[in-house]
Amino acid sequence: MLTTALILLPVLGALVVAIVPLPRLATAGLALLVALLEVGLWIVAAARFDWDSGGLQLGTTREWVESVGISYSVGLYGFSLWLVGATVIVSAAAIGYAAWVGRERPRAYFALLLFLTGAVVATFAAQDLIVFYVAFEAMLIPLYVLVGVWGGARRQAATMTFVVYTMVGSLLMLASVVAFGVTQGTFSLLESGTSDNLWIFLGFAIAFAVKAPLFPFHGWLPLAYREAPVEVAAVLSAVVSKTAIYGFLRIGLPKFPEPVADLTPLVLVLAAAGLLYGSILAFRSPDLRGIVAYSSMAQMGLITLGVFAANDLGLDGSVLQAVNHALVSASMFLLVGMVEHRCGTGELDALGGMARGRPVLATVLLVAGMIALAVPGSTTFAGEFLIMTGVYGEGWGYAAVVALAIVLAAMYTLRLISAVLHVQPGRAVRRDALDLRPVEVGLVVPLLLCLLVLSAWPALVSQSSFPGDRASAFVEGSSR
Amino acid sequence: MSGPGVGWYLILSAVVFGTGALGVMLRRSPLIVLLSLELMLNAANLALIAFARQQGDLDGQVFALAVMAVAAAEVAIGLGLIVALARRDLPLDVDQASALKG
Amino acid sequence: MNAAVTGAWVCLLAPLAGALAITLAGERISRRTAGWISTLTTFVAFAGALDAFIRLWARNHGDREVLSTAYTWLAAGDFEVGFQILVDPLSTVMMLVVSGVGGLIVWYSMGYMAGDDEERRYFAYMSLFVFSMLLLVEAGNFLLLLVGWGLVGLASYLLIGFWHERAEAVAAAKKAFVVNAFGDATFALALVLLVWETGTLEYPSVFERVDGLSSTIVTLVALGLLGGAVAKSAQIPLHTWLPDAMEGPTPVSALIHAATMVTAGVYLLVRTSPVFEAAVEIQHLAAILGAVTLVAAGLIALVQWDIKRVIAYSTMSQIGYMFLAAGIGAYGYAIFHLMTHAFFKALLFMSAGVVIHHLHGEQDIRRMGGLRAVLPRTHVAFGVGTLALVGIPPLAGFWSKDGIIASALATGGVLGWSLYLAALVGALLTGMYALRLYFAVWQGPPRETEDEAHTHASGQSEGPLSMLVPVGVLTCLSTIGGLLVVPGLWKPFEHWVEESAEALVHPTVAQDYATSVVAVALGLVGVWLARRAFEHGRQLVTDPTAWRILERKLYVDELYDAVFYRPAAALAVTLRQDVEGPVVERSLDEIGAGTLHAGGELSRAQSGLLRTYAITVAFAVSVLVVVFVAVR
């Protein structure tokens, strides 16, 4: 029941926000309140969750269309709960940021953000393919509108590319969903068995690859991340992309053992290529958002490496890294937004020297940046180390690529930090540009605090993500 | 049941359906197209009722009744459209009502 | 919990608490308070280390290794790594050095940094560094060692770039971090291998199982670890960041880039000696790299003009000695030299800091000279440091360095003799560059302008008490610190450390004394050469070509630039212009145009004629009927 409540609360909140004609500030406040209630609800869920078993919990299953085996079936595994946790926290921060910046047409804006939250949570909780598909698609609608209406100058193009890419993925996935459900006689992930059909798997895999995005499917990423409102970009890169990881973990690997085995080398090569490609592009990107966007793509490649390593280390590492990246990426995007808000641009050439007289901004950006580049001791480092160790089982080359990516990550992140904070003030930096305001600190610091807590104890996530901490057994399907 | 078996009714239904379809496809007067549609619906009803008899299940008859209601609704709308066409002094010819050409 | 462990935990966590307190307090505390918090927490750490040391000493021989786990830091499946510390003779020595020297330097900073408007940030970073370094030396497993390893790199980055408005400082900081990230990466790869091959990262378990591994694996592991060590300790070929790192404040150079962090590589070699002993080629490679570095760095030091850079190269050179020692298995001497070096090199940097402070940031030795009269006490300290560096008995450097050279002699063979010769050349070079620096700064006519001399004539010239006391303490330590090992008489230090890492070579007393005579003689020759050059007003390196090559640091920077940075940057630009733009982004336009075109074609089917639609539907239905029948 709790899972259903987690899904419904933001959706109902969205309805209320959309319908009740409140003034701007009250709308924002109401939306934020709903987001915070959602966080509270998640805490309740985490407290009720039996971490020792880690199996499917807090779920609901109701027959829906009995004759073809569709049911409303939701529930949480350990890793789903962690991903949902990252989602609700990031959403709350994003909504808070939107409230602080003050977007046009607030009722629609906040309603869409809340609806998006509900859809993402539903995706992470889905235990039935139809529910999964519906939630996966429901997630896209608010994104289209949020980017297309509130985006930057080239928002039309950004929305169009995003729509084209994601729709192609979605249609392929729909075909696969139907084919899988019909051949299995049920759409329930809990009841269906495995399939050895390569084409059905490919339909899912391409949809997830577009959503992540993985290497050759990332054409929508640069524009969407640059043109979207910054908090939407944060949600997009932080949590929406993780639905792909959930898809691989819950559907791809457990349901398609043979196609996965056949395609693992290909996926690993693509993921490794994406990791390097994203890192290298981030390294020469001319603006802040470019760096964060491409680094996000690199990180998704890394997480995918861990998933397809398909051993305990890789899988635990990728869940940990997915949670980490959600928090890191959201903080980085919000910080980028705050810098852009002050300077009116994200061009690296026009920035600089902001550390002088703005100690809070400097400290917060440094902490976020250091965690982003996975300085040893941070939770991101723990995740990368697990993934690196896990993927070594698939070939030493992948581990070497991850190692190389660590060096590249240091290079592009330091470039970002220095370009904003160090040397002399750039031409876009006004002398009276303010330090972070208390509200902004209140938005970013909770994210960073979560990261620091995880840094002190990454095992919190990595130990409890899969039933009995046996990740490989989970994806091999023996625990379904 | 005495008399012809269900199969005969079905053949009858198919023939009437085909006749109606021909009317829809060949005639240009919207009124006659509408009448031909009624013919097709009735053919379907006959099949439904025949099956209901054969299965001994009243669901088929219930369904046929629903079809009748929908047919009535369809006639109402269709005639409304035709009248609207006539009111605007447009030709009563389905071939010339092609504003939705892509 | 074991009492020795309590002290070690206190030692570890006190600086962290300090760093957090300063960060969170922000501007609510004064700068001075921040300085005191940092200093006192570091001394608390020293007290904890002392406590751990004494309690460990009280235990029986052979029972001096305590592993204490606080909680499971990282776990996945069967793999588990605890947040654990190892208290054994080696780590207690390192704890004492780090927290002791660290405490003195932080204290010294309070005087040196007074007036800088970001002092709080400085002290927060310093405390963070001390914590990280202590984590590095106390870590009970490889992963936690790597964590400390990375965190000291982070602190080093932050402190080198402390004056972030100077482009050089920021560039130097980035360079240091990236080179160290490279080291971290090879280190991490070594750990990956260990996890797969041994299933654990705890020292004792790994060392037990290391003999059972294939030689390829062990070699690769050792190579990865060595990569980390070489990067962190600025040995050739990953040495280029250290001279640039002198952009940071002088106490930072003293603490991080002389006394503690850069010697972490040596600690690593000693700590993981069982791995290196199983891969003896790599261990010898470490020794060879050390020998090359100690000679090359000594040569480069001859042509530097910046007072801090001379000392930085001397640091590289001395760490070369330590690598040499660790590479031939003279672990006791490696750590002993690490400790004495921490004393006298910190002393040199801090007295150089007094000079720089006095001259308002002037670092070029061409504009110095004759400071002996102005800064008499600092002069004594600097002199002691210089002589200790050269290895003049009975100062600290003599005992430790000659032990290393004697160990090379005792190793024998081609390798041993080559290393021995290199070490002796290094001794000569040390005498030359150290005294060149000494003469240029302190002797000769004063080159200060008149008003500067006036400003500093008021007695405060040598800085506040907080600077003088640490310098004094280190002067004493540099003088007597070497007496812990007197060949033929007693060697308590060596025995203590060798409980953790049994040495492979033990020079005989005869070898020891013979070496000492030769080495001291060579050192004195170096001193004499420097003196003569100074008196004749010319440099030690006279050939212009050689000068230029040395001044450009053997062109290694240029090499890396050409081999790594430029290709990477070019690749990035190429990818952006030739792949991301035309292929990925343009493909979208083409997809869009294609869709529009196809839509235009398809829309022709939409004739608007009702009857065609009806006929289409009828055909479709008839096809579907066939399909249904066929499927059944």
Place this chain on the structure above:
Amino acid sequence: MGDVLVWLIWFLAAGGLLASGAAVVSVSNPFYSALALIANLASLAVLYLLLSAEFLAAAQVLVYAGSVMVMFLFVVAYLGGRADAPWAGGPPLLRTAALVAAIALLVEVVVVLGLAWGDNLSDPAEISAAFGSPGAIGELFLTDHLLAFEITSIVLLVAAVGGVILGTTPRRRGENEHRREA
């Protein structure tokens, strides 16, 4: 004897059905076409009776033939002579295609029926006397098919509203235009 009578009635009804159906499609004047459809509906009602669908037969005659067709005739009368449209026209290809499609459908249905003839098409289930009575159908509508029933009523309502709107909108606009002109 009863069998023969049933067969006879069946043949009469079927003949009427086919003939009137053909007339609906082929007559050029919609007025006759509508009249033919009424005959068609009457024949169908007879067939329904043979199939024990008494209620439907009655409804067919009352609702369909009675009210719907009256509406038709009213419209035809309202439109008057203008309602005449050419019988076929258009490209001959279209006509051929229509014939082919219709015949294909017919043939398919017959073939399918032929395939299934032997199964159980000829032995219908035993039924009670209440089969097809208004009571039985009404009970089904208010129990199992309540939702369909309600939705049908909504469809009818919407259709009624739609018809009204289609019929009234242009007149209003015309009035406005008149007013503006005046």
